[in-house]
Amino acid sequence: MKKIIPFLRTFGLVAAAVGLSVLAGCAGMPASSVDTPLAIAKQGSFFVGGRELQSNTLSGLPAARPMPPAAGGSAPPDPNIGTVSVEQMYVQYQIPAAALPTSLVLIHGCCLTGASWESTPDGRMGWAEYFARRRYPTYVVDQVARGRSAMNATPIAAVKTGKLAVDQLPAGYMVGREFAWSIFRFGDEYPKVHPDLQFPLQAQGELWKQMVPDYAFSFPAPNPTVPALGLLAQRIGGPVVLVSHSQSGIYPFLTYAQSPRNIAGIVSIEPTSCPASPGDAERFAAVPVLLLWGDHTESSAFWAPRIRQCREFADAVNRAGGNASFLVTAERGMKGNSHMLMQDKNNIAVADLVLQWIGRTVR
């Protein structure tokens, strides 16, 4: 049963109620408008973390035909033997013109990639671009072993070639839409739909295409993404807010506990778990925390206990002298938000709640 627990923690914000305030410093900036061209000072991608792995089973293919030696040289090496890099984390970033000093790092959830934060399934602007338009340097990661962050496929090749037992295969997971449905809170059960649902359900096929096999369950704790986020905050060099979602909801807390340098705030959107309270709450008294939730969590067998646990954590942080905000969009006049708040029809209004909290709280 031990393996089942992370599985059930797969999907998943917590905070004390916050008041609304206006976005500071953005009005009238052409680079910030959503209707004018976005002015990018610098963009690109890089990797953090990772380790070298030497293997003699780089593929499950038969040994390749030896290539002829180069002129005057020796035969080229066996393609199945050599050194590869694993456990590095891919980071794609945009630094807008006239950037603010605080950077945002966006960390996707289970079975997804950084694409979560790009265009919404129905083609509207995602949070990655919107935050850049609001002048925040924005970094989108692919968790280790997913998307553009390589997974280690050598155990699969080793099983295929008889060098390793079948039970050593990595336990990847592809989430089916029928199972995801109630966890994403499109409705209480598949295929029912909440009448006020904010998710653009007509474009659901595009969300399902964003999903990739998730090998997070094959790693011992902590997932290599956790130290990689610490390395990223150090590389960015200024104040960083880690923005996580669902399965990665707990990661900013784990990263901060390991390596708090430059981490100036934690935004955890519908985390599948929060740090234990009161045990761990004191450790987060010095970093502002926002836990953000959508609607219909009470009728969700999956979410109801999680939101309760996270509310207890936020209360414990505040009792320890910290600053934890617990925000439920449904309590702020926004009805029908799904688990995929960053893709919901009101995603920009939800993003504004996050930016208001950052503008008011993060120093």
Next chain:
Amino acid sequence: MKKIIPFLRTFGLVAAAVGLSVLAGCAGMPASSVDTPLAIAKQGSFFVGGRELQSNTLSGLPAARPMPPAAGGSAPPDPNIGTVSVEQMYVQYQIPAAALPTSLVLIHGCCLTGASWESTPDGRMGWAEYFARRRYPTYVVDQVARGRSAMNATPIAAVKTGKLAVDQLPAGYMVGREFAWSIFRFGDEYPKVHPDLQFPLQAQGELWKQMVPDYAFSFPAPNPTVPALGLLAQRIGGPVVLVSHSQSGIYPFLTYAQSPRNIAGIVSIEPTSCPASPGDAERFAAVPVLLLWGDHTESSAFWAPRIRQCREFADAVNRAGGNASFLVTAERGMKGNSHMLMQDKNNIAVADLVLQWIGRTVR
């Protein structure tokens, strides 16, 4: 031995010599400069292609603890059973302000992802951004089953749970740096280095981190990326130049043969193979083709026969009344270009050769 051939075709441009000309229409545009902010009219991502797959082995995990039913509802579905999407292709795009009418689609090579076209390993500007700065709408894909384009992991789960035989495991391939070395032409053999090498070798670790397991060998021909590129050209809607590299070098030809709509040009950078000549050359008489190569191919046992085959193809296209250009950077005063021309120290000068050809040739 049949399986070995695609393996040896793994890495890999062809053309008749072209004269140099100047870039038209870019001077003085702030959006095109490499030193001023880049003005982006629209950016985002989406998927093309893909199919629904129903499976009862979505994971190799033990059956999850059944969740309690929702209030008044039935129990949620088994997480191992359901519908997922596979074989879709991820596309990330940037449309600059004052965009030109022709779009560029960038297709990476073996064991890599779209990250090939982003920042170079030593952190300089990659071709994706440079082309956007030169006002081309630019689309970067992740080939099917790699990067943000999901691979189908259900056979792995089925083997792990005893439902499928071990030999049904997909044959993924991770390329080791020792094997890649001579194919990337850092030197004739590992770890020798061409004295005039243009690749930023001090940052090689970042290139190795770009590599991901490649499952292209598990697909029957044509790879699902081929029809997906056709769908992408149709979706873009105007003239498109497909720019491929290495293992994907042949894909634009296969796509064009299937579905030529909107494909206004083919740029194939160091393809591992070209269409058969004279057999297939006539099919490409109506589309301009640029085959581009770097330096030191003559001393490469891997590349020498490939460049010969591609030169024969280009000659056959031209004999059939077509317009195939064969460009070797080393014959244009640029010495030491590696197989990774888009990441070499002179990558912008090489990009300009491509843009000059497009400006002169593509209508």
